[in-house]
Amino acid sequence: MRISIQEAPFDLGQEADQFAAGRVDMGAIVTFTGVVRNSAKGDLAAMEIEHYPGMTEKAIEAIAQQAKDRWSLGDVMVIHRYGRLVPGDKIMMVATASPHRVDAFEAAEFLMDYLKSRAPFWKKEFAADGADWVAAKDEDEDALSRW
Amino acid sequence: MRISIQEAPFDLGQEADQFAAGRVDMGAIVTFTGVVRNSAKGDLAAMEIEHYPGMTEKAIEAIAQQAKDRWSLGDVMVIHRYGRLVPGDKIMMVATASPHRVDAFEAAEFLMDYLKSRAPFWKKEFAADGADWVAAKDEDEDALSRW
Amino acid sequence: MDVLYFAWVRERIGLPKERIETTAATVAELVEELKAREERYEAAFADLSALRVAVDQELTDFDAPLAGVREVAFFPPMTGG
Amino acid sequence: MDVLYFAWVRERIGLPKERIETTAATVAELVEELKAREERYEAAFADLSALRVAVDQELTDFDAPLAGVREVAFFPPMTGG
Numbered sequence: 001m002r003i004s005i006q007e008a009p010f011d012l013g014q015e016a017d018q019f020a021a022g023r024v025d026m027g028a029i030v031t032f033t034g035v036v037r038n039s040a041k042g043d044l045a046a047m048e049i050e051h052y053p054g055m056t057e058k059a060i061e062a063i064a065q066q067a068k069d070r071w072s073l074g075d076v077m078v079i080h081r082y083g084r085l086v087p088g089d090k091i092m093m094v095a096t097a098s099p100h101r102v103d104a105f106e107a108a109e110f111l112m113d114y115l116k117s118r119a120p121f122w123k124k125e126f127a128a129d130g131a132d133w134v135a136a137k138d139e140d141e142d143a144l145s146r147w
Numbered sequence: 148m149r150i151s152i153q154e155a156p157f158d159l160g161q162e163a164d165q166f167a168a169g170r171v172d173m174g175a176i177v178t179f180t181g182v183v184r185n186s187a188k189g190d191l192a193a194m195e196i197e198h199y200p201g202m203t204e205k206a207i208e209a210i211a212q213q214a215k216d217r218w219s220l221g222d223v224m225v226i227h228r229y230g231r232l233v234p235g236d237k238i239m240m241v242a243t244a245s246p247h248r249v250d251a252f253e254a255a256e257f258l259m260d261y262l263k264s265r266a267p268f269w270k271k272e273f274a275a276d277g278a279d280w281v282a283a284k285d286e287d288e289d290a291l292s293r294w
Numbered sequence: 295m296d297v298l299y300f301a302w303v304r305e306r307i308g309l310p311k312e313r314i315e316t317t318a319a320t321v322a323e324l325v326e327e328l329k330a331r332e333e334r335y336e337a338a339f340a341d342l343s344a345l346r347v348a349v350d351q352e353l354t355d356f357d358a359p360l361a362g363v364r365e366v367a368f369f370p371p372m373t374g375g
Numbered sequence: 376m377d378v379l380y381f382a383w384v385r386e387r388i389g390l391p392k393e394r395i396e397t398t399a400a401t402v403a404e405l406v407e408e409l410k411a412r413e414e415r416y417e418a419a420f421a422d423l424s425a426l427r428v429a430v431d432q433e434l435t436d437f438d439a440p441l442a443g444v445r446e447v448a449f450f451p452p453m454t455g456g
Contacts, residue, residue, distance in 0.1 A: 012167055013160030024235040027184040037174035055432035088171040105256050121455030122382035133383045136452035202351035268374030269301035280302050283371035
């Protein structure tokens with residue numbers, strides 16, 4: 001179980017390859033990668049991600065452990081960046097490996113839903129008309145109720 | 148939309164990187180990779196995948212088009228191998244890019260469910276006690292009903 | 295028309311593809327014609343519920359018409375992915 | 376105990392962390408104490424429904440007890456992922 005909270009960029013391809021390497025017991029590998037999306041107006045200059053060192057790691061470990069308890073998973077990986085990012089930058093990545101595709105998919109979605117609303121990260125967007133903290137969406141909170 | 152039916156191995160990391168490259172409009176990238184899993188007894192020597200050249204490409208294009216009609220997708224990729232594979236080999240991969248994570252996940256699951264049961268591939272397993280065609284599972288057919 | 299066989303259907307019949315001249319109006323009629331030919335066809339087509347059929351590379355069912363068709367393929371349920 | 380602030384809570388209060396000596400029995404009592412201090416705390420804690428709290432790095436709610444606690448953190452709903 002690899003969990004990394006880091007300021008540095010990560011290499012999607014390399015992470016996916018390393019995660020998948022040498023598995024003969026896991027038929028299904030799912031990755032999710034989050035990318036900084038430009039605003040509808042196309043004027044997002046940057047995003048800053050703040051987090052709560054110490055709590056972040058614990059919260060993500062607890063979420064990953066819940067996923068392992070609930071689905072048949074051979075392995076789980078979570079990478080989440082903090083600091084300054086620009087549109088197109090990769091923010092975060094989760095990966096799951098399972099004997100079965102449904103488990104790999106569901107666990108990855110579960111991890112994403114919980115990371116969105118239960119891991120202590122906050123995003124601030126810097127656009128042409130100023131800087132604003134991203135507001136939590138009701139739909140993200142609602143997404144937790146399906147698990 | 149990249150669709151490749153190939154005998155040669157593919158590089159998960161390289162494919163994922165190429166698929167994700169340069170997207171500033173897609174916040175969510177999902178990949179699924181299928182791996183040849185050893186048998187419970189650990190005696191799977193090899194698997195042979197047969198397909199129907201001509202129909203395979205058409206069937207996968209139709210499935211991918213359905214996914215694009217149904218979800219907000221910036222891009223879709225499907226790679227599926229045929230020929231002889233051994234445990235640990237990557238059989239196939241799908242990738243989806245969407246502005247939203249739910250679309251990327253659902254479309255990837257839809258693609259997988261349809262590839263399993265509607266694309267003309269057949270697997271034959273070679274184990275210690277002989278060779279056998281893999282039987283289609285009722286659960287795979289049932290999985291289509293959720294879409 | 296060309297008739298193609300895949301997976302264990304191909305193995306039972308013993309060839310992947312053959313050219314067949316037929317006046318069968320539907321896939322089901324073609325199957326009856328083939329079954330009447332030889333034991334190996336009879337064996338391959340014994341249980342139609344275990345078979346799928348594609349006409350001109352589109353999945354269809356056994357009452358599909360054959361007028362104007364160039365290619366028919368028989369195979370077991372797919373097991374890709 | 377250490378009290379930490381994140382995101383716009385940190386910005387409104389104007390600092391990320393401070394050491395506070397308190398006899399407050401619960402998080403809610405601590406919040407009342409802070410609000411009574413200065414305008415900027417009053418502004419930050421005006422709408423508790425817009426805030427979340429963690430005690431010793433575990434999410435909890437405002438009636439959580441503070442006995443033996445080393446660290447309390449206030450922040451808006453998380454927006455990770």
